[in-house]
Amino acid sequence: MPYRGYVRLNIELLRGPDSTQHLFNMSVEYLREADVQKCLRWSALVPKMESALSQLSDKSVVQPVKLVTPVPGKNGVLLTMPAYSRKNNALGCKIVTSFSGNKTKGLPSVIATVLLLDGDTGKPKAIMEGNMITAWRTAAASVAATKHLHSGKKETLCILGAGEQAKSHAQAMHDQFKFSKIKIWNRTPARAIKLCEELDLGSICTVHSTAQDAASGADVICTTTGADQPILESAWVKDGAHINAVGANRGHHSELSVELHRRGAIVVDSMETALVEFADLIEQGIPLWGDVGSIINGKRSKPGEKVTMFYSLGMAIEDVLSAELIYENRLAENKTKYAYTVDTP
Numbered sequence: 001m002p003y004r005g006y007v008r009l010n011i012e013l014l015r016g017p018d019s020t021q022h023l024f025n026m027s028v029e030y031l032r033e034a035d036v037q038k039c040l041r042w043s044a045l046v047p048k049m050e051s052a053l054s055q056l057s058d059k060s061v062v063q064p065v066k067l068v069t070p071v072p073g074k075n076g077v078l079l080t081m082p083a084y085s086r087k088n089n090a091l092g093c094k095i096v097t098s099f100s101g102n103k104t105k106g107l108p109s110v111i112a113t114v115l116l117l118d119g120d121t122g123k124p125k126a127i128m129e130g131n132m133i134t135a136w137r138t139a140a141a142s143v144a145a146t147k148h149l150h151s152g153k154k155e156t157l158c159i160l161g162a163g164e165q166a167k168s169h170a171q172a173m174h175d176q177f178k179f180s181k182i183k184i185w186n187r188t189p190a191r192a193i194k195l196c197e198e199l200d201l202g203s204i205c206t207v208h209s210t211a212q213d214a215a216s217g218a219d220v221i222c223t224t225t226g227a228d229q230p231i232l233e234s235a236w237v238k239d240g241a242h243i244n245a246v247g248a249n250r251g252h253h254s255e256l257s258v259e260l261h262r263r264g265a266i267v268v269d270s271m272e273t274a275l276v277e278f279a280d281l282i283e284q285g286i287p288l289w290g291d292v293g294s295i296i297n298g299k300r301s302k303p304g305e306k307v308t309m310f311y312s313l314g315m316a317i318e319d320v321l322s323a324e325l326i327y328e329n330r331l332a333e334n335k336t337k338y339a340y341t342v343d344t345p
């Protein structure tokens with residue numbers, strides 16, 4: 001009878017001196033961005049994000065509002081984002097920094113690390129470089145929101161910004177909805193041109209010199225900038241359009257004009273987080289419609305307003321469920337790769 005087995009590769013990171021090794025009897029897999037990316041597929045990630053948003057809405061997730069540690073004088077912020085899903089028994093924490101001056105140093109402005117833990121014991125399972133996770137899970141959540149909030153045409157997509165989120169949003173939206181036009185605007189046009197080239201979608205993708213030009217006529221608009229002042233005005237947005245507002249300048253969500261906020265339905269990923277992060281909007285009397293998870297899980301119908309806005313505040317549970325998916329895919333991949341057959345007499 002052939003015997004089939006598999007070998008799991010581990011990098012032992014937490015190894016103590018020999019005498020105390022039993023105290024550190026843990027092996028943790030360290031995944032670099034390239035390993036992470038290999039395990040990511042939009043078709044698998046979008047349903048995971050639908051599940052994350054639905055679990056947030058029905059409160060089956062334990063997720064404290066993210067802890068924000070400003071780094072004074074450096075234009076930076078450190079966010080600590082833990083979460084636990086009862087449904088998936090998935091536990092973890094993302095540590096992410098956002099330093100707006102990093103681009104001049106050749107570094108990404110957002111740098112993330114995700115720690116995935118065993119839901120039964122708290123033992124670390126994997127440490128993952130988290131920039132791909134952040135880019136992909138945010139875009140997948142926007143796809144999920146677009147699917148549930150926008151039943152209209154999905155022909156013209158507008159992307160404001162040309163950084164990491166702009167790229168993942170253009171890729172995810174095109175992969176899932178097959179837009180026939182993608183209009184990009186960025187403060188620095190050269191970066192928009194570069195993004196267009198990287199997307200490699202031929203004449204579908206066009207670069208625009210003003211945000212107004214890029215946004216006008218668009219069915220879906222994704223704002224993905226570090227802007228701390230509005231970059232999208234109500235008059236540029238047609239009736240029936242859907243907006244995914246992703247940019248967060250040091251926790252302050254300010255890419256959309258006040259008039260736009262007043263015109264449409266504001267739908268969020270988490271009401272608990274929104275009540276903290278949107279205190280200023282609420283003070284101005286701008287109402288929040290509720291969370292997208294309540295539509296995904298069938299408890300509410302989508303808002304009737306002509307313009308819908310999904311505010312992506314960034315959820316730790318999205319990171320944890322993505323990391324769990326990557327970990328499972330990785331195990332399955334290793335199982336196949338290292339499966340061997342031993343002939344027994």
Ligand SMILES: NC(=O)C1=CN([C@@H]2O[C@H](COP(=O)(O)OP(=O)(O)OC[C@H]3O[C@@H](n4cnc5c(N)ncnc54)[C@H](O)[C@@H]3O)[C@@H](O)[C@H]2O)C=CC1
Nearest residue numbers: 109161162163164165187224225226227247248312313314
């Ligand atoms: N909602 C969420 O879950 C997440 C939100 N973010 C936020 O999304 C935004 C983009 O993140 P990344 O793509 O990783 O950053 P990035 O640094 O790669 O790209 C930033 C983009 O914003 C543009 N930009 C910066 N300042 C601007 C201004 N004042 N006016 C107009 N455009 C400006 C830049 O030209 C660039 O295109 C950031 O605000 C970040 O904090 C990032 C990760 C997750």
Ligand SMILES: O=C(O)C1=NCCCC1
Nearest residue numbers: 096098134248313314315
């Ligand atoms: O959820 C995240 O991850 C982030 N949210 C806002 C700022 C950068 C990272």
